[in-house]
Amino acid sequence: MRRVLCGMAALVMLAGAAAAAETALDRDTVNAARFEPGRKPATKDGSKRPDPLLIKAQVLLDRARFSPGVIDGRDGSNFDGALKAFAEARDEGKGKTATGRLDGALWDALAGTSQDPVLTDYTITEKDAAGPFAETIPDKMEEQADLKALSYTGPAEMLAERFHMSRALLEALNPGKALDKPGTVITVAALPPMSVGKPDAKSLPEEPKVQRIVVDKEALQLRAYAGDGTLVAVYPASVGSEEKPAPEGTFTVKGIAFDPDYTYDPKYGFKGVGAKHKFTIRPGPNNPVGVVWIDLSAESYGIHGTPDPEKVGKAASHGCIRLTNWDARDLARHVARGATVEIGG
Known part of the structure; x- marks a missing residue:
């Protein structure tokens, strides 16, 4: 009986060691x-780790x-x-x-x-x-x-x-x-x-420049292309809301602002904002548009960062195209002024 108990204890110890190794x-x-065939991600089983x-x-x-x-x-x-x-x-x-x-x-x-x-x-x-x-x-x-x-x-x-x-x-x-x-x-x-502030001209990347952006409302993705059609980057995005849907069509990039102010206009009519006058929120990573604003030819719409990166691709924006701060900054450093922006399903 003692041998059996010792054997069981050894198995428990081995199982505990294996569990510790797994976690x-x-x-x-x-x-x-490394990937192993048949392996399920731990998070699929409800693990919080x-x-x-x-x-x-x-x-x-x-x-x-x-x-x-x-x-x-x-x-x-x-x-x-x-x-x-x-x-x-x-x-x-x-x-x-x-x-x-x-x-x-x-x-x-x-x-x-x-x-x-x-x-x-x-x-x-x-x-x-x-x-x-x-x-x-x-x-x-x-x-x-x-x-x-x-x-x-x-x-x-x-x-x-x-x-x-x-x-x-x-x-x-x-x-x-x-x-x-x-x-x-x-x-x-x-x-x-990721850095903050306006990038030094010497730090800006060389070619290829992004000449075309495609925003897919259904996939909740933004894809960036070089002038020759090469896919340069793909980013998850929040795109508009039922309250204020993002416009559909083809637009252009008018300008880029790093560390922008954010000015609220009462005509936006955002839910939860009761102000009847314009007001300005100062720059910073927790600014409503994050660390970058890419201005589009659609009035008052842009591609920008966010103070809530974990909500990107999972929550609606106030009509614009919202990326994580690092993705928005990466796109802003590569995109050419005048690039086309196609927004659709």
């Missing part, structure tokens, strides 16, 4: 993640400029849309139907786009910790107009957005670490960090 979430585990394989896939998609939106290690519509767009681009001209489901062939193609680790170390600087930060961002636009700047509310929010991540994933990868202390070494997505 490990750190830089090395994510970097080493990020899935290492999905983190890796999301970073690889972001690098390939098929944006999954916020990198959170969870399955969802933005990830599925990015994966499907990647599959369609890969199979273009081959007559195949892209499902967007992750399989062995698609994983091999995605993994083949980059051999670099998807997570890396970053050391928090004095400047990161210093801010300035806003204590809180009011929900009401009228109250936001009283702030001197629509800044981040703290280092955690800033660092998560800088590396295209959800705050929950940033904290899950760095348990117990002080995200507001200079010198702290943290794990982040190995992606070009």
Whole structure:
């Protein structure tokens, strides 16, 4: 009987060790993640923990400029849309139907786009910790107009957005670490960090410039094309609402503003805004239009960022085309003035 009990204890210990290995979430585990046939993402089973394989896939998609939106290690519509767009681009001209489901062939193609680790170390600087930060961002636009700047509310929010991540994933990868202390070494997505402010002319990318933008209201996606028709990038997007639907048709890019003010006009008639006069909200990543405004020839409409990146592709906008701040900034740095913008189903 004792031998049986000892054997059972050993099995329990082994099972516990296996479970611990399965639930490990750190830089090395994510970097080493590989697709296995028949494997279901952990988040499909209701787990609240990020899935290492999905983190890796999301970073690889972001690098390939098929944006999954916020990198959170969870399955969802933005990830599925990015994966499907990647599959369609890969199979273009081959007559195949892209499902967007992750399989062995698609994983091999995605993994083949980059051999670099998807997570890396970053050391928090004095400047990161210093801010300035806003204590809180009011929900009401009228109250936001009283702030001197629509800044981040703290280092955690800033660092998560800088590396295209959800705050929950940033904290899950760095348990117990002080995200507001200079010198702290943290794990982040190995992606070009998003900057704020007007980009220096020397930092602007070279060709190809985006000459054509297609906004799909049904797919909740924006696709950017070079002048020769080459697909340059795909981003998830929120496109209009029942209250204020986005216009349909072909328009042009009139101009680009980095770190814009936002001016509310009562004629917009936004739900929840009672002001009967114009007011202006100052710049910042938590500004209603985020860090970028791409002005369109459709009056009062544009392509812009957002203070709520996790709602992109999942919640309606106030009629415009809303992207994450990093995607909006990426598009703004590449798009040519005069580029055509086609909005439709």
